[in-house]
Amino acid sequence: MELSAFAFFVAGLIVSSATTILLFHLFEKGQAGPPPIKAPAKATGEVASPESPTANSNYSYRIEEENPRALSSEYTRRGQLWSRHASWHLPKAPRTDLSRAQIESQYLGNQGLDRILAILKSYNVDMITGFLPPSDPLQRLPYARYHLWEDLGDDLPKLLGARLGQARGPLSQLPVLRTDKLITDAELRRAHLLLCLFAHAYVWGGTSPIDRIPEGIAKPLCEVSDRLGIPPVLGHPSIVLYNWRRLDAKGEICMENLATLNNFFDGRDESWFYLITVEIEARGAPAIVPTLLAVDAIQRFNDEEALRRQRNDFEALTAVGQKFQIAERSNLNARINGAAGYDSESDCDEVIYTNEALVGALNRWRVAAFVTAQLTIVAGAIDQMTQSILNMREGCHPFIFYHRVRPFLSAWKHNPAMPKGVIYEGVSPEPMQFYGGSAAQSALLPFLDIALGITHDTSKSRDFLLAMRDYMLTPHREFLVYLDSVVNIREFVQVQVADLENEAKMASFSADEKDILLALRDSYDAAVKALQAFRSGHINIVAEYIIAQQRHSLPKGGSLEGSAGGRGTGGTELMSFLKPIRDDVVNKILKDEDRVQANISTKDSEESADAVSTIEVLRQETVATATLMASKARTKKETVAAPVAEAAAPASVEAAVPARDRTSSDVYYKDNGRTEDIDLFHNASAPTSTHSSAAALSPHSE
Numbered sequence: 001m002e003l004s005a006f007a008f009f010v011a012g013l014i015v016s017s018a019t020t021i022l023l024f025h026l027f028e029k030g031q032a033g034p035p036p037i038k039a040p041a042k043a044t045g046e047v048a049s050p051e052s053p054t055a056n057s058n059y060s061y062r063i064e065e066e067n068p069r070a071l072s073s074e075y076t077r078r079g080q081l082w083s084r085h086a087s088w089h090l091p092k093a094p095r096t097d098l099s100r101a102q103i104e105s106q107y108l109g110n111q112g113l114d115r116i117l118a119i120l121k122s123y124n125v126d127m128i129t130g131f132l133p134p135s136d137p138l139q140r141l142p143y144a145r146y147h148l149w150e151d152l153g154d155d156l157p158k159l160l161g162a163r164l165g166q167a168r169g170p171l172s173q174l175p176v177l178r179t180d181k182l183i184t185d186a187e188l189r190r191a192h193l194l195l196c197l198f199a200h201a202y203v204w205g206g207t208s209p210i211d212r213i214p215e216g217i218a219k220p221l222c223e224v225s226d227r228l229g230i231p232p233v234l235g236h237p238s239i240v241l242y243n244w245r246r247l248d249a250k251g252e253i254c255m256e257n258l259a260t261l262n263n264f265f266d267g268r269d270e271s272w273f274y275l276i277t278v279e280i281e282a283r284g285a286p287a288i289v290p291t292l293l294a295v296d297a298i299q300r301f302n303d304e305e306a307l308r309r310q311r312n313d314f315e316a317l318t319a320v321g322q323k324f325q326i327a328e329r330s331n332l333n334a335r336i337n338g339a340a341g342y343d344s345e346s347d348c349d350e351v352i353y354t355n356e357a358l359v360g361a362l363n364r365w366r367v368a369a370f371v372t373a374q375l376t377i378v379a380g381a382i383d384q385m386t387q388s389i390l391n392m393r394e395g396c397h398p399f400i401f402y403h404r405v406r407p408f409l410s411a412w413k414h415n416p417a418m419p420k421g422v423i424y425e426g427v428s429p430e431p432m433q434f435y436g437g438s439a440a441q442s443a444l445l446p447f448l449d450i451a452l453g454i455t456h457d458t459s460k461s462r463d464f465l466l467a468m469r470d471y472m473l474t475p476h477r478e479f480l481v482y483l484d485s486v487v488n489i490r491e492f493v494q495v496q497v498a499d500l501e502n503e504a505k506m507a508s509f510s511a512d513e514k515d516i517l518l519a520l521r522d523s524y525d526a527a528v529k530a531l532q533a534f535r536s537g538h539i540n541i542v543a544e545y546i547i548a549q550q551r552h553s554l555p556k557g558g559s560l561e562g563s564a565g566g567r568g569t570g571g572t573e574l575m576s577f578l579k580p581i582r583d584d585v586v587n588k589i590l591k592d593e594d595r596v597q598a599n600i601s602t603k604d605s606e607e608s609a610d611a612v613s614t615i616e617v618l619r620q621e622t623v624a625t626a627t628l629m630a631s632k633a634r635t636k637k638e639t640v641a642a643p644v645a646e647a648a649a650p651a652s653v654e655a656a657v658p659a660r661d662r663t664s665s666d667v668y669y670k671d672n673g674r675t676e677d678i679d680l681f682h683n684a685s686a687p688t689s690t691h692s693s694a695a696a697l698s699p700h701s702e
Contacts (some may be wrong), residue, residue, distance in 0.1 A: 016390075055340040077135035085139055085245060085259075093251035101126060112296040116289060129253065130285025131443045131476055136249070137242040138186040139261055141194075145181055146172070156197060160205050167205045171198050174216030175428070179223045189242040195221035195235035197262055200408050205264075208601065209417055215426035222427045229474035232424065233411045233434035236441035238475050240277045253282035255391070264408045272395030273405055277439075279388045281393045284444045287381035290374035291451045296491045301367045313324070365513060368520045371489065375523040382448065382530035389537045402549035411436030433698050439538070440468035450483050452492025452528055454588050457504035458580050459649070465581075489586070497521040497590060525589050530623055532589075537583035542574050 117127055126134040140150050152170060159167035182188050203209055213221075213607040218232070243261050244253075251257035258278060260271045308361045396405075412418040413433035421431030439445065446465065449456070456462050469477050497517055499505045506514065 008089075015192060064475075076275055081637075087249040088247050090248040090251055090257060093248045093252045093257035094254050095248070097300065100128070112300070113289075116296060119292070120288070120479075120481075122475075123482070124473065124475035125288060125479055126285070127289055128285060130240055130281055130288050132253065132281050132285070133186070134246050137261065138190040138250070139245055141187060141190055143181045145177055146191070149177075149191070149198075153197060153262050156201055157263060160201060160264055164207055165205045167201045168210075171202045171217065172214045174214065176216050179220050182224065182227075185228075186242075188228050189238065191220070192224045192230070193227060193242055193262060195224065196232070196238050197264065199232070200411075201264060201424060203412070203418070204408050204410070207414045211412075211418060211420065211431065212423040212425055218424035219426045222424060231434045231471060233436070233471075234409065234430075235435075235437045235471045236277075236439070239409070239437055240442070241281070241473075243274060244278045253278065254267050255279055255388075255395075265404055267399040267404070270397040270405045273392070273401055276388055276392050276396070277442075280385045281442065281444055283384035283388055284381050284448070287378040287448065287451075290377040294371045294374040294489055295451075295483075295486055297362070297367050297370050298488045299486065301362045301364075302488070302492075304362055328343050335350050361373050364496070367492075368516050371492065372516070372520045372523045375489070375520075376543045377528045378448075378451070379523065379527040382388075382527065382534055386530065386534040386537050389534065389541060392541055398545040398549060400585065401545050406546070409437045424612075435471065436466070438468060441471040442467055443472050443480060446480050446510050447483065448531055449585075450480060450487055451489060452524070452531065452588065453487065454528070454531070454585055456581055456584050458584075461580050461584075468651070493520055493524045493590070521590050525591055532582060532585045535578070535585055539578050539582060542578060546574060553667040 058217050122125060125131060128134070141147075152174070153172075156167060159165070159170060179191065182191050195217055199213045199221060202212070202213055202217065202551060221232045244258055245261060246253065246257050247259055248257050255272075255275060258275045260274050263270045263274075410417070412422045412431075413435050417438070421433035422432050423429065446469070448454075456465060469480065472480075497520060499509070500517055501519065509517075
């Protein structure tokens with residue numbers, strides 16, 4: 001009896017173990033996801049899937065589309081778990097603990113704020129982040145179909161960094177993937193970023209440019225671009241607005257807390273260049289709501305003023321008619337009744353309607369004070385933008401930017417390296433031309449220009465700036481059109497402060513009213529001068545990062561550096577385009593003395609930028625000459641006594657290079673047979689006259 005019970009227990013244990021093992025294997029098989037990428041089958045009876053390349057295609061591999069059974073496991077295993085990078089707690093990263101409601105309450109006089117926020121939402125503009133997305137951009141596409149894009153995006157810096165650039169091989173083998181899985185704007189923008197990186201890497205990422213984009217990149221890129229309403233080229237919306245994440249999810253959008261999602265070479269200089277622009281967008285965002293609040297208050301005031309004038313006109317006409325009727329009736333009664341001593345004129349005055357006070361709660365002085373407060377916030381935001389752009393050299397060196405980052409940001413319109421454009425294979429047999437990335441593709445700067453009533457009347461500047469709007473996201477482009485139709489700040493300020501030139505009217509104002517008008521003019525001028533300072537800072541950056549590098553030497557043909565040509569990445573002649581735009585800002589200053597002073601400071605800024613460029617060129621030429629002399633001396637010694645020369649050559653090189661260029665902070669970058677001193681983050685107080693002068697003239701050197 002005991003034996004049979006024991007046998008029954010053992011049998012049950014075996015069955016239980018077998019069931020557990022079976023369930024474990026089934027669960028493991030379900031979590032394994034779809035099979036790995038396979039080479040195309042060579043069976044004669046194979047039927048090609050419409051979603052993948054045909055069996056006789058030139059692709060070395062195919063992507064097998066996910067099926068319903070594998071979708072959930074693959075989405076969980078890679079899409080969901082890998083869709084976000086880790087978030088870190090960074091105590092030193094600036095952060096704000098205020099809620100949106102608390103931020104809303106900080107705005108002065110929030111009358112009309114709800115309507116303004118609704119307008120901004122309709123144009124995909126956020127109260128806090130401005131033209132940046134309200135939350136961090138999508139970091140990975142969540143579907144198995146697009147994992148190849150993500151993997152290639154991760155390895156793109158390594159492929160480009162290999163000798164002679166090895167990215168074109170894998171890029172040319174990409175299969176044509178359908179984009180129907182991409183539904184949300186975040187997914188479309190993520191795909192646009194990746195595909196644009198692939199397109200530019202293919203065109204520029206070799207020993208010489210190539211004027212076509214493979215079908216596996218071109219077709220999905222054009223499909224995604226059509227759905228987003230932007231061109232199929234790398235521009236500001238993709239490389240800046242949707243190419244960042246916060247390291248600490250609770251921290252602010254600032255350089256202490258930002259990282260890029262994807263780069264070409266993945267170096268600090270490249271990331272810094274993109275992220276500084278992200279920070280500029282974030283710091284300019286607080287100017288948006290105050291601007292619209294000011295516009296709304298002025299509009300309501302103007303409407304009430306118009307209503308008051310209409311009412312006064314109507315009452316005046318009515319009073320005249322009543323006065324005539326009463327006068328006639330009074331005179332008639334006097335004649336009939338023969339009343340003596342009747343003062344008909346006095347009775348007529350009593351019935352004339354008197355003007356009432358201003359209709360509504362608004363009046364000239366309250367609105368002027370309110371607009372002053374909003375313009376003060378706008379000026380502060382622009383000052384923060386200027387501080388950000390002047391911090392560019394902290395992490396992005398001009399040499400690295402010009403020779404490594406800038407070529408890949410160029411496109412194929414007005415570019416001498418690609419005069420006819422680029423063929424998008426599978427889309428059009430004819431070459432297509434598009435501008436490259438440009439700061440003019442940001443909606444923030446046109447927003448500030450429109451808000452302050454700054455117009456660019458030069459046909460060259462106006463036409464290019466309008467063309468750049470086609471590269472903005474569609475809602476942002478439409479928002480600028482809307483703002484242009486309602487803006488009224490400069491007109492209001494001009495009308496109000498015109499009385500400052502009228503001594504008779506000024507004599508009738510109280511001291512407080514005079515102060516309100518002066519403060520209104522000064523706050524407007526402060527905002528305009530802040531924008532002028534930002535434009536000047538941008539010009540100085542261009543002088544150091546592009547003009548000085550172009551003057552130093554022209555890159556050799558067939559190199560990555562030679563891809564961008566002699567223009568800006570947006571295709572413009574840089575200084576002849578930027579300076580008139582900055583001058584248009586200066587000319588809008590209302591106070592005559594301030595406008596004259598601003599023009600003087602503008603000329604000083606131009607001389608400073610030219611001096612920085614010249615000194616940078618001289619410094620680099622000095623280093624290059626010293627290196628060349630050292631090389632010749634070493635060659636001469638080698639011909640005389642090779643063994644001795646080999647030992648003496650390093651000392652000779654060190655002796656030929658100036659003492660300042662031998663500091664521990666220097667880095668010597670060798671490329672295409674020449675050695676360049678790129679002087680990374682050198683202290684401005686270093687004991688050398690040439691470098692110290694350049695640092696002193698640079699607007700962003702410490």
